[in-house]
Amino acid sequence: MYWIDGHCDVLFKLWKNKEDGLDFYGNGRKNGLDVTWSGVRKSRVLLQVFAVFVPPEVPRSQSWQVALDQVDRFYEEVVKEADRLRPVFSGEDLKDLKRKGGRIGGLLSLEGADALQGSLSHLRLLYRLGVRQVGLTWNHANEAADGIEEERGGGLTRFGKQLVAEMDRLGMVLDVSHLSVKGFWDVMETGIPVVASHSNTRAVCSHPRNLLDDQVRALVRNDGLIGVTFVPRFIHDDPDAATVDGILRHIEHICSLGGENRIAFGSDFDGIDQKVPGLEGSEALTMLGEELLKRYPEPLVRKWCGENWYDFYIRHL
Numbered sequence: 001m002y003w004i005d006g007h008c009d010v011l012f013k014l015w016k017n018k019e020d021g022l023d024f025y026g027n028g029r030k031n032g033l034d035v036t037w038s039g040v041r042k043s044r045v046l047l048q049v050f051a052v053f054v055p056p057e058v059p060r061s062q063s064w065q066v067a068l069d070q071v072d073r074f075y076e077e078v079v080k081e082a083d084r085l086r087p088v089f090s091g092e093d094l095k096d097l098k099r100k101g102g103r104i105g106g107l108l109s110l111e112g113a114d115a116l117q118g119s120l121s122h123l124r125l126l127y128r129l130g131v132r133q134v135g136l137t138w139n140h141a142n143e144a145a146d147g148i149e150e151e152r153g154g155g156l157t158r159f160g161k162q163l164v165a166e167m168d169r170l171g172m173v174l175d176v177s178h179l180s181v182k183g184f185w186d187v188m189e190t191g192i193p194v195v196a197s198h199s200n201t202r203a204v205c206s207h208p209r210n211l212l213d214d215q216v217r218a219l220v221r222n223d224g225l226i227g228v229t230f231v232p233r234f235i236h237d238d239p240d241a242a243t244v245d246g247i248l249r250h251i252e253h254i255c256s257l258g259g260e261n262r263i264a265f266g267s268d269f270d271g272i273d274q275k276v277p278g279l280e281g282s283e284a285l286t287m288l289g290e291e292l293l294k295r296y297p298e299p300l301v302r303k304w305c306g307e308n309w310y311d312f313y314i315r316h317l
């Protein structure tokens, strides 16, 4: 059984802690990263999605440069040995990876259109640099749309609609995690391939970052994916009580809404300070897989851990 993880913030951490000598290929997690070569290797990860995330404290004038720096981290520090981890740009690349075995794939995503500075040419350049998945917002408003923590709750702007159309033309995947509810529904009208790369369900945990039942149903209807995430405050209303069992409750709930073929995972490793006990880095995915296998039939577990992401990317990249 292989894994695909739809979201991690390794590149953000490598950029933010440039001076600290973090090393993706270093020895275990002592190097300060949750997702490491040895971890993904141990858990048989086939594909890891690496987000480019420009934090809100970066002035707008520098956001594009910071995004480029993080793309550079990807090629310099993560891909650097292409015989081990190679970038994935297409469904064919992914098929090839699975067929040949022995290597791990890395897919670039952008978390928040802020870095585009309202420019479609920036989007096209990121596509050429290998970015294949874009989340329109982080938690706040930007040129494209409002994020989920923006009180006015606006949807897509005029630029946001142009951006989605251009993404669709290029063949990119749209990520609705962090997006406002209105923005979500605007996106669902467009017909572009949609995932929620790292979100849980609001019926189980009331955090606004989680998906409402209607949103889950819409993703199920539209052949989207829900990357169940390991962020304690999105698992349980009391983050200190978040456990692996708590993650399973979100899975159960999505299944109850007809989504068993739409479940995947998006760890958010390296983007979180608090962790679910026992689930602290990519090496622990094996344990989660074993827990799932105790309760669910293997064909289903295989889908959730990797095959649903795989099939989605084969269809849409």
Ligand SMILES: [Zn+2]
Pocket: 111, 177, 178, 198, 271
């Ligand atoms: Zn995020």
